[in-house]
Amino acid sequence: MTVDSDAKAPTTRPADVERKAEIVRILVEVGHAADAVVAQVLGEFGVPASVAGTLWALAPGTEPPTMRDVAARLRCDPSTVSLAADKLQSMGLVARQPHPADGRKRTLVLTEQGHELWEALRERLHASGLFAGLDAQEQDTLLALLTKMRNPQRLVM
Numbered sequence: 001m002t003v004d005s006d007a008k009a010p011t012t013r014p015a016d017v018e019r020k021a022e023i024v025r026i027l028v029e030v031g032h033a034a035d036a037v038v039a040q041v042l043g044e045f046g047v048p049a050s051v052a053g054t055l056w057a058l059a060p061g062t063e064p065p066t067m068r069d070v071a072a073r074l075r076c077d078p079s080t081v082s083l084a085a086d087k088l089q090s091m092g093l094v095a096r097q098p099h100p101a102d103g104r105k106r107t108l109v110l111t112e113q114g115h116e117l118w119e120a121l122r123e124r125l126h127a128s129g130l131f132a133g134l135d136a137q138e139q140d141t142l143l144a145l146l147t148k149m150r151n152p153q154r155l156v157m
Contacts, residue, residue: 037128041121054084060118064107
């Protein structure tokens with residue numbers, strides 16, 4: 001019995017391609033809606049939208065990241081994060097602190113004012129209606145699926 005070489009080659013069905021394109025289209029659409037809410041809150045605090053990614057990387061309750069960690073997460077050059085950190089620090093929203101285990105590294109932490117901004121972002125996103133069509137269980141499922149998609153080993157650039 002011989003095995004046809006095409007039998008082992010992965011096949012792409014048009015329905016798979018279309019479904020994935022639709023998922024990405026909706027993710028982008030929802031992302032734009034969330035970005036609009038975030039931009040409005042940042043504007044109220046006088047914070048440029050260009051530093052939003054760095055702020056998201058400093059989520060309260062998480063281990064304070066180094067600037068290199070933030071750059072890796074945002075897939076950008078560390079100098080870009082350094083510029084964003086400079087802006088945020090000059091506005092009193094973040095502080096650079098020595099890394100607890102490696103004094104050669106610096107971490108970024110939210111200041112009290114930075115925590116106030118984060119709380120305003122959370123409250124406004126909650127009130128925005130972005131999640132109005134999803135109950136708590138559906139939101140948990142969405143979070144789990146998006147977290148799974150974010151897995152760096154799965155992302156190919």
